[in-house]
Amino acid sequence: xxxxxxxxxxxxxxxxxxxxxxxxxxxxxxxxxxxxxxxxxxxxxxxxxxxxxxxxxxxxxxxxxxxxxxxxxxxxxxxxxxxxxxxxxxxxxxxxxxxxxxxxxxxxxxxxx
Amino acid sequence: xxxxxxxxxxxxxxxxxxxxxxxxxxxxxxxxxxxxxxxxxxxxxxxxxxxxxxxxxxxxxxxxxxxxxxxxxxxxxxxxxxxxxxxxxxxxxxxxxxxxxxxxxxxxxxxxxxxx
Numbered sequence: 001x002x003x004x005x006x007x008x009x010x011x012x013x014x015x016x017x018x019x020x021x022x023x024x025x026x027x028x029x030x031x032x033x034x035x036x037x038x039x040x041x042x043x044x045x046x047x048x049x050x051x052x053x054x055x056x057x058x059x060x061x062x063x064x065x066x067x068x069x070x071x072x073x074x075x076x077x078x079x080x081x082x083x084x085x086x087x088x089x090x091x092x093x094x095x096x097x098x099x100x101x102x103x104x105x106x107x108x109x110x111x112x113x
Numbered sequence: 114x115x116x117x118x119x120x121x122x123x124x125x126x127x128x129x130x131x132x133x134x135x136x137x138x139x140x141x142x143x144x145x146x147x148x149x150x151x152x153x154x155x156x157x158x159x160x161x162x163x164x165x166x167x168x169x170x171x172x173x174x175x176x177x178x179x180x181x182x183x184x185x186x187x188x189x190x191x192x193x194x195x196x197x198x199x200x201x202x203x204x205x206x207x208x209x210x211x212x213x214x215x216x217x218x219x220x221x222x223x224x225x226x227x228x229x
Binding site for chain 1: 146156158208210216218219
């Protein structure tokens with residue numbers, strides 16, 4: 001049973017470009033969480049999705065950020081018109097249900113030049 | 114709102130010794146989980162140990178154990194017989210089971226260096 005997969009592992013974008021981060025949850029997991037880790041800080045919750053639904057996006061910036069988890073395929077975190085402050089590690093975690101252990105992917109390190 | 118505080122940015126310990134990492138949290142909820150995660154230089158987040166708030170018995174996983182003081186809202190991690198591979202950043206995290214999200218709230222982290 002493969003773990004949570006994220007790609008790309010490293011992503012470099014110039015200011016103003018778009019960044020797309022992908023997360024494939026563990027088999028059988030229908031709950032996906034996205035977290036952001038700024039340098040030298042802890043992880044901060046961004047958004048929680050179940051298949052085709054956003055359940056909680058209270059941690060997501062109102063502008064430029066969006067997330068989806070379609071019926072088929074990976075969950076996508078999309079950042080439009082990136083700025084230098086978006087440089088961070090973005091982690092995806094999945095779980096089989098609410099309150100269960102969350103299994104983390106290896107993260108995507110986004111660098112904005 | 115819940116908060117998690119780790120007051121020790123950095124700690125060090127000699128190999129084979131014991132070290133305790135501190136964590137306090139603030140919540141008005143009664144039904145929650147607490148976690149310790151390890152983040153080695155690879156940056157992979159690894160679950161170390163979990164504690165259910167309704168359980169009075171402290172959780173233990175091999176060399177890792179917790180001291181859970183619910184009234185004091187304290188949740189420290191003890192690592193016995195420290196090994197070089199324990200060198201990592203450690204995060205304390207809180208999950209409110211009464212909410213509909215199950216999101217984790219993390220502390221700022223403690224960097225642990227195990228010295229040979």
